[in-house]
Amino acid sequence: SLSERISGVIDKLRGRGKLTEEDVKKALREVRRALLEADVSLSVVKKFISQVREKAIGEELWKSLTPGQLVVKHVKDELVAIMGGEAVPLEMSADPPTVIMMVGLNGAGKTTTAGKLARYLKEREKKKVLLAATDVYRPAAIKQLEVLGEQLDVQVFQMGDKNSPVDIAKAAVAHGEKEDFDIVIVDTAGRLQANEELMKELEDTRDALKPTETLLVLDAMTGQDAVNIADQFVKRIKCTGAIMTKLDGDARGGAALSVREVTGIPIKFIGVGERLQALEVFHPDRMASRILG
Amino acid sequence: FRLHKKVNEDFWEELEDTLITSDVGTSATDRIMEELREYAKENKISEPAGLTARIREVIEEILLTDEEKRTLNIEQGRVNVIMMVGVNGAGKTTSTAKLTHYFKNQGFSVLLAAADTFRAAAIEQLESWANRLDVPIIKHKEGSDPAAVVYDACNAAKARKADILLIDTAGRLQNKSNLMKELEKIHRVIGREIPDAPHEVLLVLDATTGQNALSQAQQFSAVTPISGLVMCKLDGSARGGIMVAVAQEFGIPVKYIGVGESPDDLKPFVPELFIKALFG
Numbered sequence: 044s045l046s047e048r049i050s051g052v053i054d055k056l057r058g059r060g061k062l063t064e065e066d067v068k069k070a071l072r073e074v075r076r077a078l079l080e081a082d083v084s085l086s087v088v089k090k091f092i093s094q095v096r097e098k099a100i101g102e103e104l105w106k107s108l109t110p111g112q113l114v115v116k117h118v119k120d121e122l123v124a125i126m127g128g129e130a131v132p133l134e135m136s137a138d139p140p141t142v143i144m145m146v147g148l149n150g151a152g153k154t155t156t157a158g159k160l161a162r163y164l165k166e167r168e169k170k171k172v173l174l175a176a177t178d179v180y181r182p183a184a185i186k187q188l189e190v191l192g193e194q195l196d197v198q199v200f201q202m203g204d205k206n207s208p209v210d211i212a213k214a215a216v217a218h219g220e221k222e223d224f225d226i227v228i229v230d231t232a233g234r235l236q237a238n239e240e241l242m243k244e245l246e247d248t249r250d251a252l253k254p255t256e257t258l259l260v261l262d263a264m265t266g267q268d269a270v271n272i273a274d275q276f277v278k279r280i281k282c283t284g285a286i287m288t289k290l291d292g293d294a295r296g297g298a299a300l301s302v303r304e305v306t307g308i309p310i311k312f313i314g315v316g317e318r319l320q321a322l323e324v325f326h327p328d329r330m331a332s333r334i335l336g
Numbered sequence: 337f338r339l340h341k342k343v344n345e346d347f348w349e350e351l352e353d354t355l356i357t358s359d360v361g362t363s364a365t366d367r368i369m370e371e372l373r374e375y376a377k378e379n380k381i382s383e384p385a386g387l388t389a390r391i392r393e394v395i396e397e398i399l400l401t402d403e404e405k406r407t408l409n410i411e412q413g414r415v416n417v418i419m420m421v422g423v424n425g426a427g428k429t430t431s432t433a434k435l436t437h438y439f440k441n442q443g444f445s446v447l448l449a450a451a452d453t454f455r456a457a458a459i460e461q462l463e464s465w466a467n468r469l470d471v472p473i474i475k476h477k478e479g480s481d482p483a484a485v486v487y488d489a490c491n492a493a494k495a496r497k498a499d500i501l502l503i504d505t506a507g508r509l510q511n512k513s514n515l516m517k518e519l520e521k522i523h524r525v526i527g528r529e530i531p532d533a534p535h536e537v538l539l540v541l542d543a544t545t546g547q548n549a550l551s552q553a554q555q556f557s558a559v560t561p562i563s564g565l566v567m568c569k570l571d572g573s574a575r576g577g578i579m580v581a582v583a584q585e586f587g588i589p590v591k592y593i594g595v596g597e598s599p600d601d602l603k604p605f606v607p608e609l610f611i612k613a614l615f616g
């Protein structure tokens with residue numbers, strides 16, 4: 044684990060007498076390596092290390108009998124501070140239905156998570172939820188959402204795959220208003236943020252709907268590209284929060300730190316399995332421990 | 337590093353940053369950096385231009401770039417079985433469709449097996465591709481045993497003398513031991529029905545995946561020998577450097593890359609182009 048690695052490096056160095064700046068530099072190099080191996084983006088790692096160095100180096104460190112543990116504590120505190128101290132709940136609109144739009148890269152888990160969120164809001168918050176199928180590209184995408192809706196006894200609004208996603212989304216919200224739904228969850232097609240045409244389509248959908256929540260669905264195993272993905276989706280699509288999926292895997296999830304640090308959006312939920320029950324509220328401190336390893 | 341006039345510390349830092357941000361990982365990056373620093377020192381190289389050829393060579397060496405290693409194990413006169421495996425959402429089903437299109441264009445007869453019997457509308461998704469590409473497909477009901485689908489598909493392929501049997505499996509995270517056991521069983525069933533099969537087991541990786549790809553390569557290899565990688569979604573901004581880390585650690589070659597969502601968005605992997613894109 045990172046804690047062991049840092050303590051190991053520093054306490055070994057201490058054996059040679061007084062701790063020097065060079066020793067601390069070695070320890071921070073270890074922190075850098077561990078964060079990169081945990082998939083935290085390089086720019087975020089660099090900024091993080093300089094922040095920790097600033098906080099860690101001082102009287103307290105030179106006098107400490109356990110400098111290794113002190114550095115670890117500073118690293119952990121800094122991680123938790125960046126992740127955001129507390130869980131942030133979903134925003135609800137004062138004027139129903141609350142529209143929630145799911146966006147993100149291909150295969151991240153949007154459709155499955157839309158189902159999970161529908162279940163969460165229906166079962167736990169007793170809301171009347173409508174799911175909207177706007178992915179007209181992927182074969183059987185609409186069917187996929189319909190199967191999930193059926194499993195949950197949640198209505199799915201769809202207009203087949205010959206209409207534009209923007210038109211389907213607008214019609215879904217209109218239907219939601221007319222039929223007194225509390226929440227409309229709009230599932231969208233996966234897209235790479237580098238695809239100009241698809242990003243424009245998503246911007247148009249977002250502008251037409253003005254969702255209360257636009258959630259970036261991000262795979263826990265995302266690597267260095269997380270900063271680019273998050274930056275573009277938040278800037279162009281104005282994401283208000285994120286959901287990190289597949290945290291039941293063994294990916295360390297460093298992308299969570301990158302997203303938070305670069306865009307400031309809060310991670311609201313995490314996906315921890317393929318079943319529709321597998322959705323949990325995000326806890327910043329637990330994520331910090333996971334990234335640290 | 338076109339911006340640097342000299343091979344100095346700024347140059348080395350930029351090179352390292354490029355490798356790290358491409359997901360090459362710390363271990364492969366360290367190795368590459370060490371070899372290049374050594375080379376620059378021994379050959380007294382002071383201009384970046386003097387290093388470009390060596391940089392390419394070092395990475396190519398890691399990538400096992402001999403053509404043989406990267407072509408598919410397909411032979412005339414037998415049913416060739418290709419199994420697609422990988423974690424959830426990587427691009428297995430779409431890659432199966434792309435390979436179908438690719439083989440059909442080369443004149444091979446293809447049979448598909450819908451062995452993802454778990455995920456919502458997984459069978460419909462592959463069936464939709466089968467209809468679109470006009471190839472037969474073996475499928476059971478949702479919730480049935482994937483090994484049974486594969487058993488039927490192997491026998492159907494033999495009966496029809498299909499050139500290629502493409503098996504699409506369900507996504508699974510590598511730390512789920514019951515799902516990995518299921519994959520092991522599917523692999524055994526194939527081997528019993530068709531000698532030496534599967535001839536190819538392709539691990540499908542998402543180009544945006546970070547260091548977790550190493551754990552994927554390791555744990556999937558433990559249950560079925562992986563003959564090659566298919567790296568998808570390289571049409572995005574991710575450079576897929578993780579393939580370098582996987583090659584260094586496990587010696588698994590990239591055979592194909594996915595560059596889009598259409599059937600013809602599949603290309604054989606070309607190391608030179610990959611390395612060029614790496615240094616943009």
Ligand SMILES: Nc1nc2c(ncn2[C@@H]2O[C@H](COP(=O)(O)OP(=O)(O)OP(=O)(O)O)[C@@H](O)[C@H]2O)c(=O)[nH]1
Pocket residue numbers: 147148149150151152153154155156178181184231232233234260288289290291292313314315316317321424425455507509
């Ligand atoms: N293990 C696990 N699998 C998940 C999780 N969330 C989603 N999945 C799986 O990931 C795969 C992709 O999920 P989808 O919901 O189809 O992803 P998507 O973002 O809608 O995909 P596109 O619409 O093609 O962009 C499926 O196999 C899901 O079952 C999770 O939290 N854990």
Ligand SMILES: Nc1nc2c(ncn2[C@@H]2O[C@H](COP(=O)(O)OP(=O)(O)OP(=O)(O)O)[C@@H](O)[C@H]2O)c(=O)[nH]1
Pocket residue numbers: 149150181233235422423424425426427428429430431452455458505506507508540567568569570571593594595596597601
């Ligand atoms: N842009 C792009 N999208 C891709 C590529 N390959 C696959 N996709 C998309 O990625 C998403 C997931 O693809 P699937 O083929 O369903 O992935 P899978 O591995 O079969 O997913 P599961 O069966 O749920 O584990 C879909 O939206 C595909 O269109 C690629 O090379 N480029």
Ligand SMILES: [Mg+2]
Pocket residue numbers: 153154155178184231232233
């Ligand atoms: Mg989807």
Ligand SMILES: [Mg+2]
Pocket residue numbers: 428429430452458504505506507
């Ligand atoms: Mg699939």
